[in-house]
Amino acid sequence: MSRFLVVQERPNPSTAFFIEPFCQRNAVTAEFYQLDTLPELAANEQVELLFVRYISKAWQQWVQQYRQQIRTLHFFMDDDLFDLSAMRGLPWHYRLKLFRLAWRKQRWLQQQQAKVWVSTPYLQQKYHAWQPQLMLPSYPLPQQPQLTLFYHGSASHMAEIYWLKPVIAEVLQRNTQISFEIIGTESVNKLFRTLPRVQVLHPMGWQAYQALLCRGNRAIGLAPLTARPFNQARSHTKFFDITYAGAVGIYAADPVYQRVVQHQKNGVLLPMEQKAWVEAILALAADPEQREAMLQQALLTVSNEAS
Template identity: 45%
Template structure:
């Protein structure tokens, strides 16, 4: 017996699928499979199945669909912008217009030839393309994500080596725990370095006063303070302890490091040698233990309060 499936063809995870297409398929009997442009099923797998293009029609899929159209149970094209009319994008950046033209607009006639069912997101689109007999798909809210754990590293340009060192650590943590996200400050090169990792936010560098406001924004859980053996690092102070604690997060600090006299391991932070697996283990342990994180943060705050009180030396 042939297994029937519903294939969603999308450039990658996107709001169009999440807000519109998936809710429209919530009563679907067949398994729903999300495919990127590169994920091309065989002709046998597509037989008697449904295919839904989300906004764009990639060339490899177009060729395959032309070969198997007669065996498909359903072919759908969904758009939530006016993608069939090139003039509608007048004034938008030319690279974006080119993308729309190549992957959407120029396929309108082919989609009609393939007898596609058109799904649209608004009454305006439904009225404009009434000749296609489109179906109006209403958006639905996305379910709130499970409780997340936000890990961050706020290093300046002088910490380029640490930024590169952290990448495989973060990759492994994010692969291991879907609740973990990562925030890092960096320029375009840092964005290029981390862009392939899901749930990573790269924040553009900012002036000190702006950073103070930014750091006070709630929502961070684990702060990282790696430090490689480099001559420039020999003169570092322990201010990362203050920054991480003020952010309301528990810190994982390099050992050796200038903060060792302040950090009691697993009491007001964690001290880890600069070995990647040690950091992966520490991050995953804290990510899965919110009560422990809260206790360590409270102890760190008390340590800072103690340090802030006037003392006779």
């Protein structure tokens, strides 16, 4: 069986609802590539190629190079990507993206004798001249439960956020059952957008943040502190935030947290060494009994401080 290559901008709902179920139903093992990642083919190797919504110039050049080895070229769309008038009312930058990566690829797709797949009977009827194949959506198979790791720093914590980036990258790579939650603006979103399973929440007011913590479902909270004069005046309020969220904290071994955190009893104290934080996070994630024991001690500490 020839290789089945799927090209997508990034992991997305279109692929999850339509393409992945198609592959599962037909016992097809797909290889997923992004718009800027190009595989090499062995001499005389045959492949099937599917573009999901978008086509980059780099991939057009790749097709030209390997066209004789592509048995069938497919293009899947689940929006009306071939009609500029249908895009009226959309944000201009999104319209420009659709124009560049989809609309103006029509003639090229026809030249390549591409087979079009569509998501709705409406698109199938509208573009009947393409003889499109209707794809039916399926709900993606439920993923394994995710353990939520979080860091809720404000704009004054950008040094800590940058410090955490490689820590989070390795943790997510080594344990696919961990997701990461962070609060930040567009700059934080850009910093973490290439990592899987990261949710960047917009900054919020105090009452909204309290409501967020009360929703629970968080397991491990992080509280690093870099060596900066501004941090010398910090208090240990993150200990309360993490505990109120129902989570166990990993804290910088700094006087700020050493006042309240007892290592391995009501939290974890670590030097600011990224490798040590990676290993501690993975160890805690794998030990729910230890997390629960430390959480109960942390709750007791909070209660004692309040009394």
